[in-house]
Amino acid sequence: MIDIYTHRQGEGLTHTQNADVLPGLLEDRDRTTWVDLEEPTPDETVLLESVFHFHPLAIEDCIHGRSLPKIDVFDSYLFLVVQGVLLDRKRHDFASTNLSIFLGPNYLVTYHHQPVLSVRSTKVLLAKSDNVLSRGADFLLHTSLDFLVDNYQPLLDEMDEIIGSIEERIVTTDGKGVLKEILEFKRPLPRLRRVASYQKEILNRLSREEFALVAPGLRIYYRDVFDHLVRVTDLAESYKDMLASALEAYLAIVNNRMNEVMKLLTVFSTILLPLTLIASIYGMNFRRLPLAEWSYGFEITLGIMIAISVGMLVYFRRRRWI
Known part of the structure; x- marks a missing residue:
């Protein structure tokens, strides 16, 4: 499915799903365009090459969706891969969804095989106000990344709740039945910290004077998102230590x-x-x-x-x- 949002001063925000208008929209340098490809069909995926002329390696990363978070620099655009997360309480694990992003001078392209909560939140915000798109593609990128990082907070809150429950049951039930739960919950924490660390590096680069596609006035916004990711990595590390302490307490009770x-x-x-x-x-x-x-x-x-x-x-x- 393709969604095209475009904004031009004096015209306001418009939305269409007709991909035939894309070449004309991109030629208008005074217009900002956002193209979201969610669960794209093969014909919609071809647009990445036929209309935008993106590098084949970047397109391959989009299609396979297995790349780790990263940022690549091309002649006239940036290619980013970021990951959203969602906790699976039954498995004591979290699922990650890749979101591929192309940032150009007057456009932003998002590509994902599954629904991404941050993309939906950005669309809801656009429905309320066109201010996000009117400030340029780089500000739209910041908004999407900000929503994506904010969605880590519910995951962290649930993790904190689960760890608190484990610690309480170790004391009240002498730790019976929690060893498996501790070992299962320890696995996703290093992965969460690793994913957040990769994306922290992306935000750190965007917040510096490294890319001309990011306006100097917006770098402070990216710095704010970077600070949020620092907190995510710190909390993931602290949760890892808390689980290690819980495991030690369990073993002490058993002994x-x-x-x-x-x-x-x-x-x-x-x-x-x-x-x-x-x-x-x-x-x-x-x-x-x-x-x-x-x-x-x-x-x-x-x-x-x-x-x-x-x-x-x-x-x-x-x-x-x-």
Whole structure:
């Protein structure tokens, strides 16, 4: 599906889905045009080469959609690949969606195989006001990137909530059943930090005096988005540390529980040791054994064994070993 938004001073914002008007729109240097290709058909993908004359390698990256976030510089345009994210709570992971962007002197082209929330948010904003498109393609790019980075915040909030739940259950349930959850949740955090770091480098370059296609007055806006991504990477790193601490707490609880079991078994073994010794002595096949010929010998021996057991339990209790 193709959506074409165009703005010219005095005409305002117009929207069309007719790709035949693109050559005329691009020739008008006083007009800003945004072309969004969502789940494009092969005929719509051909426009990247036939109308815009983009580099084949950039088009290949768009079609395959497997490239990491990056920014490439061509003669008359910039090519960016960024990634939006969405948390999958059931899998304790997040899905990333590639968004390919071409920034030219008077146009912006976005290409994506799946719906991207930041693109939809930009369209909603355009429906309310044409101010975004009237300020140029570079400002429109900033708006899309700003929405994309803002969408990381719900992901971070949900991650914080899940980690808090894990930490609470470690304490309240002695950590039962959370080890798998901790290990599953640790995997996406380095990937989130890596993706955010790549995009942080993109925003850092856009905020400097490196690209003529970005107006000097807009670089501070890109710097603001860059600061947001710095916060994302910092939070991802802190969540990684929190999960590591949660894992250590879980292992400490397991070890403590194992120590309690071993202590209890040791107490029982220690109590049974003298009783076993007495039983072994009286189990020997000798004729002369103390109390062996006495009619109350069994009861006295049993009483001695009970007294030893009680005495040892009292001693262990006073020493606070049990």
